[in-house]
Each structure stands twice: as C-alpha cells, then as structure tokens.
Amino acid sequence: MILYLFRSFKMIYKIKKSWLFFTIFFRIANGFIPLIELWILQILINKVTMYITGNNDNLIIIVKLIVFQFFIIIVKSSLSNYFNVFDTKMEQMLDYYLGEIIMNKLISVPYYYYEIPSFYNHQYRILNNYGSRFLRPVKNLVEAVQNIISIVSYISFLYFIHWSLIFLGVVVAIPTLVIQYKYGNKKFAFHKDQSGKLREANYIIGLFGSKQSTKEIRLFKLRDKLLQRWKEIVLTNNKKYIRILNKQNRLSVGIDAFSGLLYALALVLIVYVIKIKKLSVGNFVTTIQSLKELQFSVNRISFLVALILESSLYIKDFFEFIDYEIDNKGTINEKIQLSLDNSRSIFSKGISVENLYYKYPLSDTYTLNNISFVIKPKEKVAIVGDNGSGKSTLIKILVGLYQPTQGKIFFSEKEIREIKDDDLRKNMTAIFQDFVKFAYSVKENIAFSDLDNITNEEKIKNVGLISGVDKLVEKLPKGYDTNLGKILPNSIDISGGEWQKIALSRALFKNSNIIILDEPTASLDPKSELSIFNQFMEIVKEKTAIFISHRMASARMADRIIVMKQGEIVEEGSHEYLMKKKGEYYNMYESQASWYQ
Ligand SMILES: Nc1ncnc2c1ncn2[C@@H]1O[C@H](COP(=O)(O)OP(=O)(O)OP(=O)(O)O)[C@@H](O)[C@H]1O
Numbered sequence: 001m002i003l004y005l006f007r008s009f010k011m012i013y014k015i016k017k018s019w020l021f022f023t024i025f026f027r028i029a030n031g032f033i034p035l036i037e038l039w040i041l042q043i044l045i046n047k048v049t050m051y052i053t054g055n056n057d058n059l060i061i062i063v064k065l066i067v068f069q070f071f072i073i074i075v076k077s078s079l080s081n082y083f084n085v086f087d088t089k090m091e092q093m094l095d096y097y098l099g100e101i102i103m104n105k106l107i108s109v110p111y112y113y114y115e116i117p118s119f120y121n122h123q124y125r126i127l128n129n130y131g132s133r134f135l136r137p138v139k140n141l142v143e144a145v146q147n148i149i150s151i152v153s154y155i156s157f158l159y160f161i162h163w164s165l166i167f168l169g170v171v172v173a174i175p176t177l178v179i180q181y182k183y184g185n186k187k188f189a190f191h192k193d194q195s196g197k198l199r200e201a202n203y204i205i206g207l208f209g210s211k212q213s214t215k216e217i218r219l220f221k222l223r224d225k226l227l228q229r230w231k232e233i234v235l236t237n238n239k240k241y242i243r244i245l246n247k248q249n250r251l252s253v254g255i256d257a258f259s260g261l262l263y264a265l266a267l268v269l270i271v272y273v274i275k276i277k278k279l280s281v282g283n284f285v286t287t288i289q290s291l292k293e294l295q296f297s298v299n300r301i302s303f304l305v306a307l308i309l310e311s312s313l314y315i316k317d318f319f320e321f322i323d324y325e326i327d328n329k330g331t332i333n334e335k336i337q338l339s340l341d342n343s344r345s346i347f348s349k350g351i352s353v354e355n356l357y358y359k360y361p362l363s364d365t366y367t368l369n370n371i372s373f374v375i376k377p378k379e380k381v382a383i384v385g386d387n388g389s390g391k392s393t394l395i396k397i398l399v400g401l402y403q404p405t406q407g408k409i410f411f412s413e414k415e416i417r418e419i420k421d422d423d424l425r426k427n428m429t430a431i432f433q434d435f436v437k438f439a440y441s442v443k444e445n446i447a448f449s450d451l452d453n454i455t456n457e458e459k460i461k462n463v464g465l466i467s468g469v470d471k472l473v474e475k476l477p478k479g480y481d482t483n484l485g486k487i488l489p490n491s492i493d494i495s496g497g498e499w500q501k502i503a504l505s506r507a508l509f510k511n512s513n514i515i516i517l518d519e520p521t522a523s524l525d526p527k528s529e530l531s532i533f534n535q536f537m538e539i540v541k542e543k544t545a546i547f548i549s550h551r552m553a554s555a556r557m558a559d560r561i562i563v564m565k566q567g568e569i570v571e572e573g574s575h576e577y578l579m580k581k582k583g584e585y586y587n588m589y590e591s592q593a594s595w596y597q
Helices: 003-013 017-033 032-053 059-108 110-113 117-126 131-162 161-171 173-209 211-221 222-279 281-322 340-345 391-398 422-425 442-447 455-468 471-477 496-509 528-541 577-579 584-597
Strands: 350-356 368-375 380-385 406-411 427-433 514-518 546-549 560-565 570-573
Touching: 003 017, 003 131, 017 131, 032 131, 032 281, 032 406, 059 131, 059 281, 059 406, 117 173, 117 281, 117 584, 131 161, 131 281, 131 455, 161 281, 161 380, 173 211, 173 281, 173 422, 211 222, 211 406, 211 560, 211 577, 222 281, 350 427, 350 471, 368 391, 368 570, 380 391, 391 514, 391 546, 422 427, 442 455, 442 471, 442 496, 455 471, 455 496, 455 528, 455 546, 471 496, 496 514, 496 528, 496 584, 528 546, 570 577, 570 584, 577 584
Parallel strands: 380 546, 380 560, 427 514, 514 546
Antiparallel strands: 350 368, 350 406, 560 570
16 A cells, blocks of 8 residues: 555656645645744743733833734745645646546556446546545645644643643544544445446436437436436435444544543643642643644644545555556557558458457357358458347457457468557458447548548548538538537537448548448438448458448348358358358348348
C-alpha cells in the first residue's frame, strides 16, 4: 500500500513539482500560526491583567498586540483562500492527466476485457473523482507534519506545567486511529462491493435518458418496473452506507466522551498545579488552550493517518487498473513497425485458418469449433449461417480483436499472434453490424477509417456516390459537413438504412487489401442492397473481401460461400456447387428465393 502511495506522489511530482513544494512549504509554515497566536494571547492577557490591576498603564503595547492578531487573521484567511484555488487547479490538472492515462488504458487492454463485468465495475470505480483522491494523501501527510510541529510545541509548553498533562493529551489518539482505520477499510470494501449495483443504477438512468431506449420503455410501459429496480438499488445502497456511518459515529461519540473525561481530569490537575506553582492567569488560560490544542492535534493526526491509509486503498485500486496488461500485439514500437507496403505483403498470399477454436471468457462452451478454411488473395467470400452460429465471432478473431483459444491463423506465412495489430489493421478494414454512429459530420463519419485522407473531399464524395450517401447529403443543410445524431447542436438524425450506407462508406473509404463487412446491408431496402452490392463487387475487384450476410441474393455474388452452423463450418463452395449439393445453403436460398422472384 505504501508503495502505491509513493507511486502517486511520484506522479504528482511529475505533473507539477511546484505544487508539491509550495504545498509542503506553506502548509508547514501555516502550522506555526496557532503557536504564534497562542504566544500573543498569553502576552495580551498578562498585559491586560496588569493594566486592569493598575500595575501598568501602557495601552500602546496592548493595541499593537491586537493589531498583530488582526494581521494574523488576514494572513490565515489569505493563505487558506490561496490554497483553495491552488489545490483546485492541481485537482483539475490531475483529472486531466489521469483521465488521459485511463483512456489510453481503456483503448489498449485486450479486447476480451470488455466481456468481463468486473472490468466494467473497476472502470466505474476509478472514474469517480480520481484527481481529488490522488491529492488527498499528500495534503493529509503535510497536514500531519504541520500538526506534529504544533504538537511538539504544545508538549514542550505543557511539560513545564506538568508531565502528566502530556499523557492526558496524547492518549486520546489511540481509539481514534483504530476506529477511523477500521471504518476506512469498511467504507472501501463497501464501495468496491457496491460498484456493480451502482453501475446497474446508472445503466437504468442511461436507459431513461437515451432516445433509443426510452421509446421501448414508454411503449412497453417499463417505467415502473425499471424505476422500482433503480429505487431498490439506490435505497439499499444508501441504507447500508448510513448503517456504516451510524456505527462509526456512535463510536466517535464514545471517543469524544473519552477525550472530554481526560480533559476534565486535566483541568483539575491544571488548577492544582497553577495554585502550587503560583502561576499567572495568562499561564492558566494558555495551559488550558495548549491542552485542548494538543488533544485536537493528536486526534487530528490519527484521523489523518487513518485517512491516508483509506485513500491508499483507492489509489491501489487505481494503479491496479493502470497495471492491467496491454494488448502486447498492439504495442506501438516505431522501429520495428512495418511500412504500409511491407504490411501489404502480409496479405499477398491470402489467409489460412487452421483448426480454430474459440471460447469467450467466462463461458463454458466453445463458440467456434475446429474451423479451417483458406481465402486466396482477391477472393470474395460470403459467410452465411443461422443466428448465433459464430460468424461475427470469427470475423472479430480475423481482425485480431480476440485471440484464438486454440488453432492458428496465417496471413501469408505469418501467424496472427506475430503480427502487430497496427500492421494487421493498416491494410484491413472491417465494419460490424453494431457499427458506431459517430455524433460528428458525415464527412468525419466516412473518413474516420483513414484520417490521413480526411481532407480529401473528392475521395469522400466518390465513396458517397457508390454507397448512395450522396442522395442523403443533398437533403442535409450543410452537406457533408452536417453533424449527425443528437449530441452536438444543429445535428440531424438519419434513418437506420442511411446510417448503414454511411458505415459502408467508411469501410470503402480506407484503401485496404482486405475488406470485411458484417451484415453491411441488413437495414437496406432490397433495391439499394442489390445496387450497392453490384457496385461493391466492382470496387473490391482487386481486394480480398469477406462479408457476412443473411441475404442469399447477396451471398451468391461471392466466389465462395462458407456456411456455418453451431460454431462449425458445415458447407463450403460456390453458389452453383452448393445449390447442386442441396444441403443447408440450398435450403436457406430456397426459403428466400420467393423474395426476389
Ligand atoms: N461476448 C460474448 N460472450 C459470450 N458469448 C458470446 C458473446 N458474443 C456472442 N456469444 C455467443 O457466441 C455465439 C456466436 O455469436 P456470434 O455473434 O458470433 O453469432 P453470429 O453468427 O454472428 O450471429 P448473428 O447472425 O445473430 O449475428 C452465440 O451463441 C452467442 O451466444
């Protein structure tokens, strides 16, 4: 835990050295102020007593002391306000810096992490106020040092009055430390335990707030059901947390009573000592004040130590997230990265899949079983099959998102595990059925597949012409620059089929050797589908194309059709061959034939 704390300090130092220096220097300097105040108070009381009893009539010194006290109030207030802004600035910087680290991490963990609910819980936990959580231990530590300085001064002052006062002032810290530490741990465990539930509550809020889901919630009258679920989670969570707080607070009241008892004992002792030693009223007041301050500071330190230990649990959680493995195939190492032409050569001899098996994490059964096939360069291959037969999973493995559980995939002679993701994707493009609808312009939605060409308007328009996006763009107020979706102001929402044409354009925009389309035309009307497919076949003449389709009229255009069933390849061959075979493909084709007659 201490190691993680040290790592967080190093990180803060790296981001802004000056904050660390200033915060240590000024907060420690700030620690001397109560002592100076106490010292002035003592002189003031003695001077005032002398003035009242007629032993001294010098009012100037009293006024000077009052002015000095006023000056200290101003210094204290300025320092605390300055620290507020300074700390907020630092928190903002940390949020920014750590936010970037988290986003980089999210994009570089192996893709299969997104199959694991505990990964989402972890994300949810660390995304909450990480900046302030990072600064807290540093601030707490400095404040603890600041308190130690005050404690040393109070102890040396009280020692001259009576040594036992020190004991009475210090002993109160032990129960505070034990209880705060215990409850710090309990709160963290609660926080960790509840992150899954709270994520569900947030998910429900998201369902209510999203245009897409709210329509079904309204239509199916799901409001009460989902609201009830949300209420249960939130209320149970609140109740459990308050139960922990109540227990902690009851114990805190016990600690306060204990320190009150010690204080009363000390008062008796002070009165006795003052009488024996014949000390002044000023001494009496400052002794009581010192004792109070000592108790407070000692208590505060144990509270701060417990807080530091508690914060370190959150910081450890953060670093455990940051330490997740990264997809090492995706590591960018400029020196050995292949050039575009060299990476093209990976695809020059086609793709060969050998005895491929795949099992999803947390799943007991294999989704893909003993899959083997070869795709020659420039070949057009359609993959067809029932829902859930494993088509999309196979595609995700081919583009390197999932690693095969067993078996091998070769691009030319290179096994997929030896190829960097960057090289693999440089010359391969894929659009999935759940493609992203970016809330940006049409232009960006198309050119996001090849950012180097994002300003190439001509290329964007050419692609738009093929996919039919040009017709949509004519209707849009700012043409290709119109923002789509509902996030940005002045955006326009478009139909499912129009979105699909845009996604298809994105795939076509990238100049890649291999193009993979997972149900690219599912939302298109049959006329658009056939026309787009005809043009698509023309454009990809010089490329290798793999596409999944439930429409047999599209599939038949491929050179070869792979038929999948329950994670296995059951048939393979040209349309003519499979029709003659009168097997699975024949049945699927025949059942759809009437659509096209
Ligand atoms: N993330 C996942 N975790 C566990 N199992 C999954 C996951 N995704 C898919 N599966 C399972 O793997 C099987 C194959 O799914 P896949 O999406 O590859 O099928 P598909 O052939 O593309 O189906 P469709 O035609 O409906 O798109 C399904 O039975 C599904 O339940």
